[in-house]
Amino acid sequence: MKFYISKLLQLIGITNVGFGLIYGLTHEGGLRFELKMLIIGSAFFLLGRFIEGRGAA
Amino acid sequence: MATSAAAKTAQAGKRIEVSIKKAVGPGDDKVHTWPHLVRAEFLCAVLVMIGMIIWALMLDAPLEEPANPSRTPNPSKAPWYFLGLQEMLVFFDPWHAGVVLPSFIIIGLMVIPYIDINPKGNGYYTFRDRKWEILTFIFGFHILWVSLIIIGTLLRGPGWNWFWPWEKWDPHRVEALTSVNLPYLLGLRDYFWSAVFGGVLVVVFFVVGTIAMYWWVIWLKGREFMVRWGMTRFMITSFLFLNMLAVLIKMLMRHMFNIKNIMETPWINI
Numbered sequence: 001m002k003f004y005i006s007k008l009l010q011l012i013g014i015t016n017v018g019f020g021l022i023y024g025l026t027h028e029g030g031l032r033f034e035l036k037m038l039i040i041g042s043a044f045f046l047l048g049r050f051i052e053g054r055g056a057a
Numbered sequence: 058m059a060t061s062a063a064a065k066t067a068q069a070g071k072r073i074e075v076s077i078k079k080a081v082g083p084g085d086d087k088v089h090t091w092p093h094l095v096r097a098e099f100l101c102a103v104l105v106m107i108g109m110i111i112w113a114l115m116l117d118a119p120l121e122e123p124a125n126p127s128r129t130p131n132p133s134k135a136p137w138y139f140l141g142l143q144e145m146l147v148f149f150d151p152w153h154a155g156v157v158l159p160s161f162i163i164i165g166l167m168v169i170p171y172i173d174i175n176p177k178g179n180g181y182y183t184f185r186d187r188k189w190e191i192l193t194f195i196f197g198f199h200i201l202w203v204s205l206i207i208i209g210t211l212l213r214g215p216g217w218n219w220f221w222p223w224e225k226w227d228p229h230r231v232e233a234l235t236s237v238n239l240p241y242l243l244g245l246r247d248y249f250w251s252a253v254f255g256g257v258l259v260v261v262f263f264v265v266g267t268i269a270m271y272w273w274v275i276w277l278k279g280r281e282f283m284v285r286w287g288m289t290r291f292m293i294t295s296f297l298f299l300n301m302l303a304v305l306i307k308m309l310m311r312h313m314f315n316i317k318n319i320m321e322t323p324w325i326n327i
Contacts, residue, residue: 004114007110007114010110011107011110011111014103014106014107014110015103015107017103018100018103018104018107021096021099021100021103022100024092024096025096025097025100031092
C-alpha cells in the first residue's frame with residue numbers, strides 16, 4: 001500500500017508540473033505560475049520518493 | 058502601452074489578443090526556443106513519464122531467475138538493441154563487427170552536418186528535395202540496423218541457427234558448417250595467394266566503387282554540384298557509403314553462397 005501511495009504522490013507531483021506547463025502554453029505573462037507549480041510538484045514528488053524508500057516494495 | 062495592457066489582461070486571467078505584426082527584418086517572424094519550444098517539449102516529457110509510471114505499475118518486468126553458470130541459456134542473446142551487433146558477428150570478425158563498423162556508424166553520424174550541403178528541408182518535411190539523403194538513411198538505419206535486430210530477435214534460435222517463425226526452436230539441431238572463403242570457392246588453395254587475391258578484391262571494390270560513385274553523382278546532380286561538394290566531402294561520403302554496401306554484399310554472399318570471408322589472413326579477416 002505504501003508503494004502505491006508513494007507512486008500516487010509522485011504522479012501528482014509530475015502532473016502538477018505538467019499543469020503548470022500547459023498553463024504557460026495557453027496564457028500570456030511571466031513564468032511565476034509555472035515556477036509555483038514546479039515547486040509544489042517537486043514537493044509532492046519528493047514526498048512520494050521519501051515514502052517509497054529504498055529497496056524492493 | 059500595449060505591453061502593460063497585455064499584462065493587465067493576463068493578470069485578470071483572460072486570454073488576450075495579440076496584434077499580428079508583419080515581419081520586416083530577419084528574425085521578426087521567429088520566437089525564442091526557451092520557453093516557446095522547450096516548454097512544449099518538457100510537457101511531452103512529462104506526459105510520457107506519467108504514461109510510463111502507470112504502465113510500469115500495471116505490468117511486471119519479464120525478469121528471469123538469477124543467472125546460473127551451470128545452466129546457461131541457449132540461445133544466449135544480448136539485449137534486443139544489441140542484437141543487430143550480435144547478428145553481425147555471424148558475418149564478420151569480432152574486431153570488425155564490434156569495433157570498426159560501430160565506429161563507422163558513429164563517425165558517419167557525426168560527419169552528416171559537414172558532408173550534407175543540401176540546404177533544402179530545413180524547417181519543413183520533404184522527400185522530393187532530399188530523396189538521396191533520406192534513402193541513404195533508410196538503407197543505413199532500417200536495412201543495416203533495424204532488420205538485423207529483427208533477425209536477431211525473432212529468427213535466431215538455439216545455437217544461433219536460423220529458424221523461420223513456423224519452425225520449432227530445436228536445441229539439438231545441428232547445421233553443417235560448410236561455408237568457405239571466396240578465393241577457395243574460385244579454386245585457389247594456397248594460403249598466401251588466397252590472402253593476396255582477397256586483399257586485391259577488397260581494394261578493387263573500393264577503387265571501382267569510388268570511381269563509379271563519382272560518375273553516378275555527376276550524372277545525377279551535375280558537375281557543378283560535384284565542384285561545390287568538393288573532393289574531401291565526396292571521398293568521405295563515398296568511403297562510408299561503400300562500407301555500408303560492402304556489409305550488405307557480404308551478408309548476402311554468406312546467406313546465398315555460403316561464403317565466409319573474402320580475404321583471410323592469420324591476423325585479420327574481411
